Amino acid sequence: MTRWPGPPTVRVLLLASLFAAVAAGASCRPKTGGTAIQNKGSDTMVNVAQAWAEAYRLVAPDVNVEVSGGGSGTGIAALTAGTVHIANASRDVKPEEAEQVRRNTGLSPVDHKVGYDALAVYVHPNNPLEAITFETLSGIYREDGPLVRWQQLGFSVPGCRSDEIVRVSRQSSSGTYDFFRERVLNKRDFKLGSRDLNGSKEVVELVGTTPCAIGYSGMGYATAHVKMLKVARRAGEPAYPPTVEATWARAYPIARSLHMYTLGEPAGPVKAYLDWVLSPDGQRILQESGYVPVPPSGEARR
Amino acid sequence: MHEPLRPGAPARHDGGRPFAHTSFGRRKVRQEAAARAVFLAMTLLMVAPLVAIVSHLVIEAWPALSLEFLLDIPRERMTTGGIWPAFVGTIYLVVISLAVAAPIGVLAAVYLNEYAKDSWFNRVISLAVINLAGVPSIVHALFGLGAFVYAARFGFSVAAASLTLAIMTLPVIIASTREALSAVPMSFREACWNVGATRWQTIRGVVLPNSTSGILTGIILQVSRAAGETAPIMFTGAVLYKAVERGTLLPYYLDDQCMALSMHLYVLTTQVPNVAPAIPYATAVVLLGSVLLVNGSAIGLRIWLRNRKRW
Amino acid sequence: MTPPGTTRSGARPGRPFVSLAAERAMEAAIRLSGISAIVFVLAIFFFIFREAAPVLFSDEFKPLEFLFSVQWYPTSVVDIRYGTLALTAGTVGVTLVAMLLAVPFGLGAAIFVSEFCGRRLRETLKIVIEILAAIPSVVWGFVALTVISRLMVSYTSAPVGVNMLNGGIVLALMSVPIIVSIGEDALKAVPDSYREAALAMGATRWQLVVRVLLPAARNGLLAAVLLGVGRAVGETMAVLMATGHAVQIPHGLLDSVRTLTANIAAELGEAPAGSAHYRVLFLTGIQLFILTFVVNLAADLAIRGVRRK
Numbered sequence: 037m038t039r040w041p042g043p044p045t046v047r048v049l050l051l052a053s054l055f056a057a058v059a060a061g062a063s064c065r066p067k068t069g070g071t072a073i074q075n076k077g078s079d080t081m082v083n084v085a086q087a088w089a090e091a092y093r094l095v096a097p098d099v100n101v102e103v104s105g106g107g108s109g110t111g112i113a114a115l116t117a118g119t120v121h122i123a124n125a126s127r128d129v130k131p132e133e134a135e136q137v138r139r140n141t142g143l144s145p146v147d148h149k150v151g152y153d154a155l156a157v158y159v160h161p162n163n164p165l166e167a168i169t170f171e172t173l174s175g176i177y178r179e180d181g182p183l184v185r186w187q188q189l190g191f192s193v194p195g196c197r198s199d200e201i202v203r204v205s206r207q208s209s210s211g212t213y214d215f216f217r218e219r220v221l222n223k224r225d226f227k228l229g230s231r232d233l234n235g236s237k238e239v240v241e242l243v244g245t246t247p248c249a250i251g252y253s254g255m256g257y258a259t260a261h262v263k264m265l266k267v268a269r270r271a272g273e274p275a276y277p278p279t280v281e282a283t284w285a286r287a288y289p290i291a292r293s294l295h296m297y298t299l300g301e302p303a304g305p306v307k308a309y310l311d312w313v314l315s316p317d318g319q320r321i322l323q324e325s326g327y328v329p330v331p332p333s334g335e336a337r338r
Numbered sequence: 339m340h341e342p343l344r345p346g347a348p349a350r351h352d353g354g355r356p357f358a359h360t361s362f363g364r365r366k367v368r369q370e371a372a373a374r375a376v377f378l379a380m381t382l383l384m385v386a387p388l389v390a391i392v393s394h395l396v397i398e399a400w401p402a403l404s405l406e407f408l409l410d411i412p413r414e415r416m417t418t419g420g421i422w423p424a425f426v427g428t429i430y431l432v433v434i435s436l437a438v439a440a441p442i443g444v445l446a447a448v449y450l451n452e453y454a455k456d457s458w459f460n461r462v463i464s465l466a467v468i469n470l471a472g473v474p475s476i477v478h479a480l481f482g483l484g485a486f487v488y489a490a491r492f493g494f495s496v497a498a499a500s501l502t503l504a505i506m507t508l509p510v511i512i513a514s515t516r517e518a519l520s521a522v523p524m525s526f527r528e529a530c531w532n533v534g535a536t537r538w539q540t541i542r543g544v545v546l547p548n549s550t551s552g553i554l555t556g557i558i559l560q561v562s563r564a565a566g567e568t569a570p571i572m573f574t575g576a577v578l579y580k581a582v583e584r585g586t587l588l589p590y591y592l593d594d595q596c597m598a599l600s601m602h603l604y605v606l607t608t609q610v611p612n613v614a615p616a617i618p619y620a621t622a623v624v625l626l627g628s629v630l631l632v633n634g635s636a637i638g639l640r641i642w643l644r645n646r647k648r649w
Numbered sequence: 650m651t652p653p654g655t656t657r658s659g660a661r662p663g664r665p666f667v668s669l670a671a672e673r674a675m676e677a678a679i680r681l682s683g684i685s686a687i688v689f690v691l692a693i694f695f696f697i698f699r700e701a702a703p704v705l706f707s708d709e710f711k712p713l714e715f716l717f718s719v720q721w722y723p724t725s726v727v728d729i730r731y732g733t734l735a736l737t738a739g740t741v742g743v744t745l746v747a748m749l750l751a752v753p754f755g756l757g758a759a760i761f762v763s764e765f766c767g768r769r770l771r772e773t774l775k776i777v778i779e780i781l782a783a784i785p786s787v788v789w790g791f792v793a794l795t796v797i798s799r800l801m802v803s804y805t806s807a808p809v810g811v812n813m814l815n816g817g818i819v820l821a822l823m824s825v826p827i828i829v830s831i832g833e834d835a836l837k838a839v840p841d842s843y844r845e846a847a848l849a850m851g852a853t854r855w856q857l858v859v860r861v862l863l864p865a866a867r868n869g870l871l872a873a874v875l876l877g878v879g880r881a882v883g884e885t886m887a888v889l890m891a892t893g894h895a896v897q898i899p900h901g902l903l904d905s906v907r908t909l910t911a912n913i914a915a916e917l918g919e920a921p922a923g924s925a926h927y928r929v930l931f932l933t934g935i936q937l938f939i940l941t942f943v944v945n946l947a948a949d950l951a952i953r954g955v956r957r958k
Contacts, residue, residue: 072594074595079609082578082609083415083609083610083611086415086416086578086579086610087415089579089581090412090413090415090579090581093581100580100581101581102577102579102580102581102594102595103577103578103579103580104576104577104578104579104595105578105605105609105918106918106919107918107919108919109918109919109920110918110919113919113920117488119493119494196808197806197808198806198808200808202808202809207894207915207916207919208721208722208723208724208916209723209724209916209918209919209920209926210919213724214724217726218726223726223727224727225722225725225727225728226722228719228720228721228735228895228896228897229895229896229897229905230895231809231811231893231894231895231905232894232895232896232907232915233608233894234608234889234894234915235608235609236609236611237608237609237610237611238607238608238609238794240611241794242809242811245798245799245802245810246802246808246809246810248808248809249809256611257611259611259612325415326611366853369853369855370853370854370855372855373765373853373854373855373858374761374765374854376757377757377758377760377761377764377765378761378765380753380754380757380758380761381754381757381758381761381762381774383754384754384755384758384781384822384825384829385774385777387822388777388780388781388822391792391796392780394796395788395792441682442682442685443682444682445678445679445681445682445683446679446682446683446685446686448679448682449679449680449682449683450683453676453679453680453683454683462687463683463684463686463687464949465946465949466686466687466689466690466691467686468945468948468949469690469941469942469945469946470686470689470690470693471945472876472879472880472883472941472942472944472945473690473693473883473938473941474882474883474884474885474910474937474938474941475786475883475884475885475886475910476883476885476910476913476914476917476934476937477693477697477883477934477937477938478693479914479917480696480697480700480913480917480930480931480934481692481693481696481697483917484696484697484699484700484931485692485696489696505689505693508685508686508689509686512686536672537676538672538675538676539672542675562783562785565785566783566784566785566786566787566788567785567786567886568785568786568787568885568886569885569886569914572914572918573917573918600785600787600886603787603788603791604787604790604886604890607790607791607794607795607890608890618791618795622788622791625785625787625788626783626784626785626788629783629784629785630780630783633779633780633783637779
């Protein structure tokens with residue numbers, strides 16, 4: 037009377053579960069050769085990290101570099117938890133973060149400077165501005181900064197009907213946000229109400245479609261639909277554009293180094309990868325992605 | 339204009355409007371027509387954006403859509419090329435999560451519908467199912483991160499992401515299976531019991547086979563949910579980029595991270611600069627198209643199985 | 650639902666032992682699965698609570714400031730502040746806009762599908778609704794960023810295309826399928842005798858709908874709306890991309906806002922595991938969980954009211 041395994045429905049369910057179990061078991065087979073390098077962190081660097089991973093596949097076919105973003109803090113957090121090999125960061129690791137890494141893993145994070153990034157200030161092409169000073173930027177973005185309308189700067193932007201200065205920024209745990217706050221705002225907090233976008237590209241896209249907008253993002257994200265401003269530290273000083281030369285000459289005031297952190301000194305495939313990143317091939321890819329490579333003579337700025 | 343007042347009622351010689359020849363009647367007829375027009379307009383206003391959006395997506399995506407687009411891997415910093423790793427990744431996540439959620443969900447529904455007495459405890463379980471269904475996807479992501487990535491030590495992996503998706507789809511599978519089970523008439527069960535079958539024998543032999551269409555449809559409809567969610571997998575196992583060979587069928591292991599269509603679309607829109615404009619649209623169309631294809635086949639399956647029903 | 654004449658264990662004279670053992674194993678599996686839903690809900694709450702607890706019970710935590718301050722500066726180097734009022738206002742605002750759009754159109758469509766249209770049109774419309782329901786949230790977010798944002802900048806005086814109205818429109822389109830399908834079920838559940846009685850007294854269909862059906866299906870329609878609200882409150886990716894993600898209390902439809910869900914999604918990845926910021930984000934997760942729990946409870950009570958009739 038008992039038909040085991042049973043009528044069609046149960047058979048189907050059993051087969052499905054069996055199949056899933058087999059597939060899962062097959063998936064757990066140890067990988068035949070090939071290593072994976074986990075690379076996580078800065079959203080600013082995520083594009084060049086992906087370009088490197090893509091190109092490195094041709095150099096070392098059995099090494100698979102896996103790239104994800106999330107922001108500089110994610111990478112360092114993952115380093116603390118020991119779940120990545122290389123953490124990308126567009127800012128320095130903070131002392132308390134380094135301490136936490138040491139406490140959790142017993143190793144210290146080792147810094148590898150792989151290039152520089154000039155943080156560009158973007159405006160819509162309609163905007164008549166060509167250069168801007170730290171003071172103006174701070175007045176716009178700072179928590180108690182007085183500048184909220186373009187009229188206050190002495191002009192209006194064609195196409196911007198409300199005359200509101202639409203501030204575009206990054207989310208609060210982004211390395212870009214942190215760097216801008218430290219360098220331009222002098223560690224003061226941002227004014228609430230800025231559009232805090234999640235991706236470096238989103239910032240540029242939004243500025244490009246919004247005449248009232250101003251935003252900051254890595255220079256590598258520039259498109260033909262936005263204008264990059266020259267930046268001067270103080271009124272009266274010359275303003276420099278975000279270019280490779282200006283960064284090497286330490287003239288462009290908002291430039292930062294790009295870091296790849298490892299747990300302790302790297303070895304094996306990780307070291308080979310880092311060496312390749314710093315080689316002329318890797319640096320060429322960095323420059324093609326729109327960043328500033330390490331100058332041939334060594335470090336330009338810390 | 340001469341349709342019967344209630345759809346399904348037989349037509350009348352006066353068109354269902356016995357007073358249509360008085361001025362009072364004419365005003366009523368006009369009111370009728372106005373009411374119908376208002377509700378029709380409201381429905382169309384809801385339908386029109388959908389049609390507009392889908393056609394806009396398809397039109398913009400057209401230059402990039404091709405079989406090559408599906409099979410090729412992303413190239414040139416993901417500004418051109420195809421979406422194969424993401425497509426395969428989504429299939430992995432959907433299959434594994436449903437393989438985990440379906441058995442648990444079906445058995446849970448069997449319990450709730452066939453075994454549970456109407457006690458407070460079982461009302462609490464029903465409430466729990468409803469609440470699980472309403473949990474925001476980001477809270478699922480938080481849970482997946484805390485439970486599967488960290489506590490269970492799966493790390494960022496296909497396993498963690500699939501399990502998170504499984505918990506997300508579980509409550510709807512339970513609810514739809516319950517509906518399918520309760521559609522089986524009580525008389526079937528009573529007939530079995532009267533010939534001496536136990537509860538499980540009844541369920542296995544009569545109830546489940548007769549509710550197969552509803553159960554399968556419910557499971558297949560969750561494919562769209564599992565394939566479309568981004569937040570739960572973003573924090574538990576999906577990556578921006580992972581090198582995969584063009585057209586490989588099984589590129590990921592359970593403890594690997596993977597690319598996924600939903601994550602890929604998000605990344606292309608917010609992170610990758612200078613993408614060829616048709617590519618994000620094409621990714622959206624592939625995602626939407628696959629989901630609609632699966633849903634369509636679920637509905638087709640339901641109709642086919644319903645026609646085979648003998649009651 | 651117990652078969653007559655069975656012992657609790659299902660044992661019968663003459664039944665093979667294997668079949669009995671297999672059946673008992675199966676029933677154990679069934680009971681285990683039955684409580685799985687409750688286990689998972691509790692587990693979700695437990696894990697989130699566990700991550701948030703150290704902050705919740707610490708001395709420095711000020712609940713009033715957390716709930717009622719607008720200032721959200723979790724990563725400040727001078728003055729860390731965790732105020733979620735703007736985020737809550739964002740969630741409420743976007744949901745309100747979405748419901749103002751979705752409820753009339755959704756209920757109108759439900760009424761049309763249920764009362765006014767013929768069989769073929771009804772099947773077509775049902776397919777359209779199912780397509781609407783199947784669109785993934787990230788695709789909606791993509792549409793909001795590319796299509797709706799551009800339309801908004803061109804046709805309204807919005808300074809930016811991503812704002813509360815954009816988010817509201819997208820959420821409305823996402824909630825409408827739920828409202829329509831559950832609303833239609835609710836209207837179908839009203840007995841035909843109500844309709845026949847109203848028509849016998851000479852009512853037009855408009856009067857039938859407004860005076861008879863809507864009040865009769867009140868509970869089911871309320872449940873439909875509440876479930877739509879639950880969908881809107883819980884949505885993450887679409888609002889992340891559509892609302893502009895600005896921490897401020899909105900003064901108008903065209904202001905950018907940030908919702909609780911989008912806030913967690915944007916900042917969770919960056920917050921180092923175990924830090925105060927990370928734990929506060931889990932705390933906002935609890936806020937969300939409670940909010941959706943209340944809405945779902947209300948919907949459940951409303952549905953229960955229907956069943957009791």
